[in-house]
Amino acid sequence: MLEQKNPRSKYRLKRQSLPEALADSLRERILNGEFKEGEPLVQEAIATEYECSRMPVREAFRQLEAAGLIVSKIHKGAVVTTLPSEQIMELFELRAMLECDILTYSLSRMTDHHLALSEQILELLEDAYHKRDIARVGALNWEFHRSLYVAADRIQTLALIQGINVQTDRYIRLQLLLTSAFEEAEQEHRQILKLCRNRDPSVVEFMRGHIIRAGHNLLDALSTRKVSGTAA
Template identity: 30%
Template sequence: MSAMNNDVKDGRSLTERIASVLADRIITGRIAPGERLLQDHLATEFGASHVPVREAFRRLEAQGLVCVEPRKGVRAAPLDPHAVIEVAKMRAALESLALREGAARLTSSDLQRLDALIDAESSAQGVEALETLNAQFHGALLAPCKMPYLLSSIADLHRISARHLFATWSRLDWQARSGDEHRRIVAALRAGNIEAACAALAAHIIDAGNALAEVLPGR
């Protein structure tokens, strides 16, 4: 297939679709840390030339999900406790910035949606359902900042955090605590205390990062 046929199905380019599928497999652990990603096999699977596969690898490398090693090929990035802490610190800083910029635009209906997501989290079964709701909560919390470059960076970091959560979920007892911390953030926003909400958000992210790093396999 020619690289000229990159565009299509569901409005996304072939490169975007390949990158999305591989990201999902890496995040959920279906592609294990350190596992090789074979360009020829993937090109065959997706009915593609090597060009969109290589471009997908570059995107995944930029997101911290794969390592490209000269003369050795491409592997799923390892799970590193130091990376968990680094990502948590970056998320805490950037998400606090986004909340500070957008909190004044949160409406009562926005806060009600956040409440509903927290309620759904409390009864979620399994890590996939919980992570989906967690991503929706953080997304709804931060979207009013209307800063697309910032939100894009946060989304990349969140994907890395999600991978660590999938890898450690069976050793964590985090669900109830996460819900309580989400409620604390929303309560501060309802009280009009934006700085308290930002501090609670940052603490929530840092605490989660520390918990993930502590139980990461091979630590």
């Protein structure tokens, strides 16, 4: 466990295994854009910042690399991953393929309890939209999608989808920041839940369009930002 010597430390860690706590904290900072694409993460600096040794930092880095958020480079150490636009779109296309497949299995198995939970999560997500709380939006967006798939009881597929969502989370957050597409996302999620309540199979294609549109809107926004010379 990490002993917090400084009660005013900015980055307090919850009581959990130290490498896991470090990975969680660093993951959120990457997803929020505090660490930019291509930016190096220096073990010694991170260890000093969190007041711990380098050993748990190395383990946290391994977890982040497994999640596709950083990559180890010779002579450079750990670097926040940079994805070309075609690979970003590939992630959204993978999401669409897997999420539509699992939703097909889940739709006929959804109970009122499943739908009630989805409604609760969606209300929290909508509150985050209205407050422009990007960090909560990122986490709750995944929780809402996940809630629609658990009835399928396809554990391996869900694990794959979650891994892809970790990688696309920062781009979803970035898309919302660049396009202010909160209202569109809110409307589409409401429609998805409505179709699920009606056990309407057209929700599968609606979900596909929802995910693919998000990918294209993001790439358009990134392209516009690059052309205007405002890229970070």
